[in-house]
Amino acid sequence: MxxxxxxxxxxxxxxxxxxxxxxxxxxxxxxxxxxxTGTELGDWGYMPTDPEQLRQELSSRxxxxxxxxxxxxxxxxxxHAEGERRVLRTARLLRSVADVGDGWQPLVVLADEHSRDPxxxxxxxxxxPEMSLSDADWRVFARGAEQIARAVRDETGLRTVFHHHCxxxxxxxxxxxxxxxxxxxxxxxxVFDTGxxxxxxxxxxPQQVLEGLERFRERLWYVHYKDCHPAVADEARRRGWxxxxxxxxxxxxxxxxxxxxFGAVTRMLEKLGYDGWVTVEQDVLPGMGEPKESARRNxxxxxxxxx
Numbered sequence: 001m002x003x004x005x006x007x008x009x010x011x012x013x014x015x016x017x018x019x020x021x022x023x024x025x026x027x028x029x030x031x032x033x034x035x036x037t038g039t040e041l042g043d044w045g046y047m048p049t050d051p052e053q054l055r056q057e058l059s060s061r062x063x064x065x066x067x068x069x070x071x072x073x074x075x076x077x078x079x080h081a082e083g084e085r086r087v088l089r090t091a092r093l094l095r096s097v098a099d100v101g102d103g104w105q106p107l108v109v110l111a112d113e114h115s116r117d118p119x120x121x122x123x124x125x126x127x128x129p130e131m132s133l134s135d136a137d138w139r140v141f142a143r144g145a146e147q148i149a150r151a152v153r154d155e156t157g158l159r160t161v162f163h164h165h166c167x168x169x170x171x172x173x174x175x176x177x178x179x180x181x182x183x184x185x186x187x188x189x190x191v192f193d194t195g196x197x198x199x200x201x202x203x204x205x206p207q208q209v210l211e212g213l214e215r216f217r218e219r220l221w222y223v224h225y226k227d228c229h230p231a232v233a234d235e236a237r238r239r240g241w242x243x244x245x246x247x248x249x250x251x252x253x254x255x256x257x258x259x260x261x262f263g264a265v266t267r268m269l270e271k272l273g274y275d276g277w278v279t280v281e282q283d284v285l286p287g288m289g290e291p292k293e294s295a296r297r298n299x300x301x302x303x304x305x306x307x
Contacts, residue, residue: 003269004102004277005225005302006038006066007031011282012291016071016114018244019286024048025057027291032061034295035303038101038277040109041068046092051096064101066277067161067222068094071113071150075137075169079113080144087148088155095156104277107222108144108152108160108202109191112168115243124167124243125199125236125251132178133169141169142182149188161191161222164200167243171200173212180219190219192262193281195226195252202237204230206259210268223269223278225302227258244285252283254294256301263305 012030013021021027026049031039039058041047048054058065068090072083087108094106115121120129133141149160162179164170170179180190194209201208213220229251236246255262269278280298284291 003266003306004038005036005299006064006277006279007034007036007295008040008279008281009046011280011284013284013286013288014046015190015283015285016069017043017061020046021286021291028057028061028063030292031295032063034292035278035299036295037103038064038066038279040066040279041090041094049093051093054093055097055100056101058097064104064277065094065097066104066105066279067107067109069109069111069163071111072144073113073116073191074141074144075112075117075133077140077144077294080147081148083144083150088151091152091156091158095158098158105158106193108158109163109222110148110160111163111165112141112170114118114165114168115170120169120171121167122240122242124171125233125246126202127172127200129174131213132175138178138182142179145179146183146187153187158232159189159221161189163191163193164196166196166200171196172195173201173208178214178215185219189221190216191222191224192216192220193224193226194265195281197226198228198260199233199251204233204259206261209260209265213265213268213272217272218270220274220278223274224280224281225255225262225265226252226281226283227255227260229253229257230259247283248285248288252281252284252302255280255298262302266306
């Protein structure tokens, strides 16, 4: 099977607790019209949580459910149990529609709860090693992530990937490396997000994306395509914008309008033997831009550079 392209509710302004864009039915219709055949779930409650209703929404549009993002504040051991309950609720819903579409088994996309810690929120895109977790914190953090991933596997049979994410404690390349070193590669994989990786690196050097894919190839289970606008990233670092300000200014722009060569990224994935879905994400806040047209232009760009 070839690489397939999906999209996600965050491209329509429904993004990780920061508000909701247009309703899910219109979003799914526009996603299909723009040329995608897979979707992520979005925030819990955005799409139907009744399994049969969700199944109907997907099957009537010929869509595959790719996964669902859940943020847990993993630095705090007291947050692990509640996070596990919440993630398992999502995993059960994903399991209920896993047979809809092309046979892809949806993934739980686990992340640190971004923007909760003021230090990381304020310094997204320019973190330094001094802002990272201590050795003791890493042990707590990794134990929580692995515990949740094991619970998902044991109860639902689904796999969990970790999403490195700006404004969380796994943002910079050395933090991704630390997390993977502390966790079992048979239990927890990685979703590689091109835009978060580049912005989180602290520099505008798009070659780092290709190097990162190769560096973390052994844990690569899923991919997000997101671009990063160099001028906005530079200004965010220079003026000290927090993460939400950077997103609101368009740091994650349309594909091909930033600095990442997605033709080269796709060729690298093919070289690495990646055979799965890629989800296009253009993170926008509610009301930003023209999501349907941006999604269409992103898909047309990918047809030109990646097929």
